[in-house]
Amino acid sequence: MKIKVGIIGATGYAGAELVRLLVSHPQAELVALTTQSYEDSQFYEVYPYIYRYVDQKCLQLDPPSLVGAADVIFTALPHGHAMPVAREALRQGKKFIDLGADFRFDSREVYEKWYKVEHTAPDLLEQAVYGLPELHRDKIRSACLVGNPGCYPTSVILGLAPLLAHGLVDTGTVVADCKSGVSGAGRGLSLGVHFAEVNENFRAYNVGQHRHTPEIEQELSKLAGEDMVISFTPHLTPMNRGILSTLYARLKQEISAAKVRALYEEYYNGEFFVRVLPEGLLPQTKAVAGSNHCDLVPVVDPRTGRVVVISVIDNLIKGAAGQAVQNMNLMYDLPETMGLDRPGLYP
Amino acid sequence: MKIKVGIIGATGYAGAELVRLLVSHPQAELVALTTQSYEDSQFYEVYPYIYRYVDQKCLQLDPPSLVGAADVIFTALPHGHAMPVAREALRQGKKFIDLGADFRFDSREVYEKWYKVEHTAPDLLEQAVYGLPELHRDKIRSACLVGNPGCYPTSVILGLAPLLAHGLVDTGTVVADCKSGVSGAGRGLSLGVHFAEVNENFRAYNVGQHRHTPEIEQELSKLAGEDMVISFTPHLTPMNRGILSTLYARLKQEISAAKVRALYEEYYNGEFFVRVLPEGLLPQTKAVAGSNHCDLVPVVDPRTGRVVVISVIDNLIKGAAGQAVQNMNLMYDLPETMGLDRPGLYP
Amino acid sequence: MKIKVGIIGATGYAGAELVRLLVSHPQAELVALTTQSYEDSQFYEVYPYIYRYVDQKCLQLDPPSLVGAADVIFTALPHGHAMPVAREALRQGKKFIDLGADFRFDSREVYEKWYKVEHTAPDLLEQAVYGLPELHRDKIRSACLVGNPGCYPTSVILGLAPLLAHGLVDTGTVVADCKSGVSGAGRGLSLGVHFAEVNENFRAYNVGQHRHTPEIEQELSKLAGEDMVISFTPHLTPMNRGILSTLYARLKQEISAAKVRALYEEYYNGEFFVRVLPEGLLPQTKAVAGSNHCDLVPVVDPRTGRVVVISVIDNLIKGAAGQAVQNMNLMYDLPETMGLDRPGLYP
């Protein structure tokens, strides 16, 4: 029997990407898609590309009945909206994966400080698992409540994990310069996503203030075993999908490029979705567009004593919906790559 | 046992798209990839996005041994190069699908006139089948030699077929105004595909002289039961994938929009890959990007007495590699949608 | 003394382009910029690229005082909003150039039928001149009220004028297949201009129903000396600026390509802004981006008996603000190219 899936917020880009992935997932069955903006529309009227694959109407959200109908609930909502649904899901003994920020933080205070809203389910934080399988696989397997990582954090944390786990870099010197495609801003309307304003344009935003900062710092600190503060600058790139993070850190001591590469390969040995690229190749966003991969290359620069890591993901897949499906697979003891085992699209 | 597949010209865009589709095809096994430009490279060095999915080296083409190793051979070569390989394949009793123009024409003279080369295997033209499954499914099933349609022709012929089959339009009034993404020009280098020259630019090319013209006319004439001459203008659009064809024809007599729509729906009833979109939707290239679909809508304009059909495909899939796989499925009595049954990528 | 200019609707794309052109115009002085959305903002806060060139606040529109302060008023407003301002301008003896549709039509009925609003100043239509200088230069010189042409009509009319003026084509066979960049849709927000929806996408819209149709037909009919009905299909192209029109018509009788080209060159002889490109070149939108040019090439296709004209403009310049400045120059007896005499930007 298939896993019955409910998606709350199915008509945003992350929610729609969940629909796309799950409609081809051998063990999943979509039982409910909810939306705020397109109630009673056929889902394919909102996303015509999926005509003939999805034949369901968009529903208004009624948490108890939706939770009742599903085995696992995904929420792809603005922060602050997943908490009541999570509570209902756990009450009914269902599994819950939130693609927003509500369950990513160990500390309620950090969440409330950066997101400027009250956390109304702080008692659930303890059982929530940060859903980055490459770091927390075992906890995810047994979790009922997963806070699916943000897109930038996924790219940055995977990029730096081997360095921090091995204590190779001075933790106070980390700079994460990240570039995202426009789908990361969601499907909502604003001048900032108007084609003629974005196209042929490149800009930074929220310099030093982006809400993904504390999430990145939380996970990096765990890896390093000490509190870390980093500089993180997000940028908007005129493309649809993809994040490339350029990560800088000063090496504590001289180490060869070959040694660092070997550490990366070992650290991610057996990880299907993380690809440390063979020598001679550098990551590029298009190489992961449409797939759940994170491509990585560490470059040692002996001239400056820094290591520069290039890390790329598809922000809607490994940075959102794909990782959520990966988490679902783990929570249901399915092969971790199920429904995610195809290469992306190129060119 | 899986079908052993050889791909000749695997490192061009159409060939690489075949690799991508077949590597996930449940019944196919890639046994040889040949290339002119990247001999001895790992295929993933040429296309890093596919790292971990394909672990084969690019080979130099040696027709007899390649044909010997494969059950079916796909050629994705410039016109004029498939003929000797086709002959070898048929000699060894293998199946052959050419993505180029060498086996699309009933008439050797038409081919030679438009392509300016000699046809060196005219004796094979009679057994070659034009590989547009929606029109020639039965012949394809029993064919050994398939001439896979061009990208523009696929879009135009599927767009006009119901009108011509029902004799609704004046055959002398057909105009096909077609717009293609840049991948249609291939991976070869020229100023015409330089990013800074194409981006933020839109242009027509080969006005009245494109080689797909006689191919379109051949198939439309069969549908109409009379010789047709059309105006066909291709344009280059600053995007990677997709063709949109805007097709104009004068209606022989007044007919309601509802009637025409009903004829289209009936004509393509049961065709999974051709989607006559529900009322209220118009085709757009992104809705088929990454899939084997052709989306269609006929619009009747009573003011002018014309019908305007909008038809879109992904030029690399339904316009090339996807259709070739669809043909392979037919030739091997597999479900026609095998390996092609997932929605595309959006956005 | 410089011409005092007021721009109503200065913060839309057409209005802002007027600001850009006029701020460098040797004989113009911006005295008032009005807006609905950005009242009291500095204009450079709305368009930071122009910082240091414009030091004016956006004002709320008060027609009497604005008209009083200016010698010439440009309106770049949605249709239906220019009429009361035009009346006030003429009352005060000022010149008026409307970039919207309110004064483009000879017939109030045609306007009301296509635009679905009442025309509240039908008495002014008689003195309004259709502001396409290459066709109506003398009338514009002495006009007080100019209806500046639409973007698509400018491209289509200039493209077909020589054919119709010489009676070369069957007027019932004209098809205008037009492709526009996204700035043509304005700066307003909608899913239709969301970057991730437009980028890598190409689509038709308003098939057979676009409001520029009657405007094109009005001017073509004058040129042909008979009522014309055409098929016009607009398309949205993933780029910021530019329109390319592909224009089809059946030739009444055989005529050589050289003869047609010569007629075009003669027809536009002395026209600085219309460039019939030398043999071997085809128009492309990027070649006119940033300039007031219309590039044209007629292609005779003896195979089909049709002529295919390719015509390109920058929709915001020759298709809107640049043409409006050209009209202003004529109305003030200035050199027609003043402020418009620089090449565009490439690449």
Added chain:
Amino acid sequence: MKIKVGIIGATGYAGAELVRLLVSHPQAELVALTTQSYEDSQFYEVYPYIYRYVDQKCLQLDPPSLVGAADVIFTALPHGHAMPVAREALRQGKKFIDLGADFRFDSREVYEKWYKVEHTAPDLLEQAVYGLPELHRDKIRSACLVGNPGCYPTSVILGLAPLLAHGLVDTGTVVADCKSGVSGAGRGLSLGVHFAEVNENFRAYNVGQHRHTPEIEQELSKLAGEDMVISFTPHLTPMNRGILSTLYARLKQEISAAKVRALYEEYYNGEFFVRVLPEGLLPQTKAVAGSNHCDLVPVVDPRTGRVVVISVIDNLIKGAAGQAVQNMNLMYDLPETMGLDRPGLYP
């Protein structure tokens, strides 16, 4: 009498941009355009957008005669090719502005180490002036030989100059993460500029090894009064024009955002081309596309103790041809903004 200008390498993007700017320059007259690839073609056949503005043929380079005909010679050539022409120009007493790297370095050794060619005119390095007017205006005024800065260096140096001049940051902590449009790669053909490879793609290249590194370090070191080594990572962005540099440095001591902003405003007080944007605005590449401006904003991040500077230019204008014209203006005692005093194009 106008300044007679010769441009060597006029058909690359930087050379063609010089043509565009100088054809509208009130005091310049183009007397010779040379090219390697398009000898005897009309310049407008190579760049059709400029038809009717330039009526000159592309010539083969003959240094003595070209130098003889011109007052000032611009070279836009690959490195290593400007030296013999410079010598000839100086021999004939002409002015010389090189847009390549041959005359940017104080040290022949640094040049030879990074560019891997011999410097054949090391005796000229002493009189060569690094052509960044905002830093070296007086020397440029009296120079005969100017090494025009690279695109990345212009953006980085202008971005960091106030910080270093005031000794505010720890010089060992500077990271320059830079993103460029594709025109920066030139008009030459390679897979790396193929539209379908670049579009929807973002990638880093030459990590830690780009040749602009020593140029940046040379100028920053002068500003800081000590030898500096920086991390510089260039990236390719899917757009035509523009560079955005994100510059990180650790502050030596706490300082308020207002204080840093004030220092920037004071440092660039009176500089028309450098715009420290008003509070509330952040630089974006489109805001300088088509103009000679460099837009800057310093952001102090007290959380990390770093300052992050965002700096943007049009790589072909302030990063190449525009700056070269600015230098010419200075060398001829013309107003520095002559021919460069118009806003760019938006959107």
